[in-house]
Amino acid sequence: MIDKEKIKKAVRDILEAIGENPDREGLLETPDRVARMYEEIFAGLHTNVKDVIKIFQEDEHQEIILVKDIPLYSMCEHHLLPFIGVAHVAYLPRKGRILGLSKLARIVDILAKRPQLQERLTSEIADTIMEAVNPLGVAVVIEAEHLCMTMRGVKKPGSKTVTSALRGIFRTDQKSRAEVMSLINSKK
Ligand SMILES: Nc1nc2c(ncn2[C@@H]2O[C@H](COP(=O)(O)OP(=O)(O)OP(=O)(O)O)[C@@H](O)[C@H]2O)c(=O)[nH]1
Numbered sequence: 042m043i044d045k046e047k048i049k050k051a052v053r054d055i056l057e058a059i060g061e062n063p064d065r066e067g068l069l070e071t072p073d074r075v076a077r078m079y080e081e082i083f084a085g086l087h088t089n090v091k092d093v094i095k096i097f098q099e100d101e102h103q104e105i106i107l108v109k110d111i112p113l114y115s116m117c118e119h120h121l122l123p124f125i126g127v128a129h130v131a132y133l134p135r136k137g138r139i140l141g142l143s144k145l146a147r148i149v150d151i152l153a154k155r156p157q158l159q160e161r162l163t164s165e166i167a168d169t170i171m172e173a174v175n176p177l178g179v180a181v182v183i184e185a186e187h188l189c190m191t192m193r194g195v196k197k198p199g200s201k202t203v204t205s206a207l208r209g210i211f212r213t214d215q216k217s218r219a220e221v222m223s224l225i226n227s228k229k
């Protein structure tokens with residue numbers, strides 16, 4: 042579990058190390074706030090993504106299901122700064138095995154609430170759905186801005202990193218891939 046007392050002590054140390062006075066009024070509660078915040082934004086480390094998955098049988102629908110523009114907030118594991126963007130998650134069910142729509146967004150949330158790399162997050166979302174629903178294919182695209190590339194370092198605000206993970210038929214069949222990509226890229 043997340044050790045809030047340890048985070049509080051570490052934040053106090055960092056404040057001292059940057060030359061601040063952790064005992065001044067405005068900073069007194071900061072270590073505790075940061076500890077509570079980390080507990081929230083890293084909660085995915087202690088949540089089993091499999092626990093949220095629920096499968097339905099819907100024999101009528103054998104076509105692509107896509108949830109677009111799922112808001113995404115994660116923390117880059119290199120700098121512990123946020124990367125922010127959207128995830129598009131699509132899959133083609135096998136024999137009518139479908140997921141509740143909200144579960145796609147829940148999977149994104151849980152896997153994002155960990156120190157992450159955008160590439161790994163993208164793959165983990167795809168692999169989780171492949172394992173859970175055994176669909177014919179999964180496609181995940183994430184578009185995100187990394188604060189470590191905008192507010193510091195190379196300083197390129199507005200630049201977006203796009204990553205994709207294709208599984209099953211979306212990897213092997215060009216027509217299926219073109220279909221899912223055009224759905225993901227359509228502006229409507
Ligand atoms: N592949 C990948 N790289 C990332 C991600 N988030 C941050 N990075 C990169 O991680 C790299 C870390 O590079 P280092 O040279 O070790 O660290 P640094 O000196 O702080 O690098 P700069 O950011 O270039 O100043 C940088 O190029 C970041 O842009 C991510 O999700 N995926």
Ligand SMILES: [Zn+2]
Nearest residue numbers: 117119120189
């Ligand atoms: Zn970074």
